[in-house]
Amino acid sequence: MKRLLATVFTLLLISSGMTYAEKITAINDTWAPFISPDLPGQGIALQIVRAAFKEQGHEVEMTFVPWARSIKSVKEGRVDILVGTWWTKERSTFLNYSDDYLVNNIKFIKRADDSFEFDGLDSLNRKNIGIIRDYGYDDEFKNAVNFKKIATSNLINNLKKLTHNRIDLTLEDEIVARAFIKNEAPELKDKISFSTTPLSSNTLHITSGLKNPKSKRIIADFNKGLEKIKNNGVYDSILKTNGLM
Structure with missing residues (x-):
């Protein structure tokens, strides 16, 4: 009887379009x-x-x-x-x-005194750019060979390299980067700035x-x-x- 009731209940769920809690x-x-x-x-x-x-x-x-x-x-x-x-x-x-x-707007992060503005991949010629390993960057950016991509495991490593002049740029969603700097590395706030134009949305x-x-x-x-x-x-x-x- 219990098995029959369970079967009937299952059929009712399916017929009514309800889903199982999971x-x-x-x-x-x-x-x-x-x-x-x-x-x-x-x-x-x-x-x-x-x-x-x-x-x-x-x-x-x-x-x-x-x-x-x-x-x-x-x-x-x-x-x-x-x-x-x-x-x-x-x-x-x-x-x-x-x-x-x-939607995430991925922007380049630069040193505060850097006049760089992103204007297509050609504007990255001969730059050393810090990226995060295995992140899903734009395919054209990943495949470009006119600049050097230096991979690390997280944003803070890239920000430290940037402010110590070991890379020219890094990049991240602007909201994510600002939140991280505010909460985890406020000493970097006045040392960096963001490009106006995003690499990608x-x-x-x-x-x-x-x-x-x-x-x-x-x-x-x-x-x-x-x-x-x-x-x-x-x-x-x-x-x-x-x-x-």
Whole structure:
């Protein structure tokens, strides 16, 4: 009898379009103010992602580890989603992408006394540019050979190299970089400035590994939830609370 009732309930859920409540495992590196264990709701991006999944009855369980380990875990299907991912052609071969939920303006960071302004890749000729290993920079930028790209594991390393004249430029989402400097390295505030023109404007997505058998359903549920919170005002409320509107 119990088995029969369970089967009937399952059929009712399917016919009504309801979804099963599920725990979604998520992973990412710390990337304040979008993703951080030290911020309200663990950051703007996680507030949006959790709200979208909540609309579908799902709970998000978050783990913070370095980026290279994060993307490997999702690629191999051991964790359900990366919270914040930029699109690249390479990543699309092993990740399913959601609809975008934020936009990041990636700008060059220079020393405060540097008159440099970004005006296309030719303006980077013979520059030494600090990048972060395995980040999803614009493909044209990654493939360019008219400047040198020097990889490290995080933003603070690049900022220190920049202010000590060991590199000419670095780059990061402007909101992320300003938040990091304000909270973690305020002594650098007056030592750096940002280019006016961004290298790129990158849309932000959650992603799930193609090897994960739940991948398509997870992404579909997120997209449905995202549409709902955009329609019911929750999305705009999150942006306003975090000073993005």
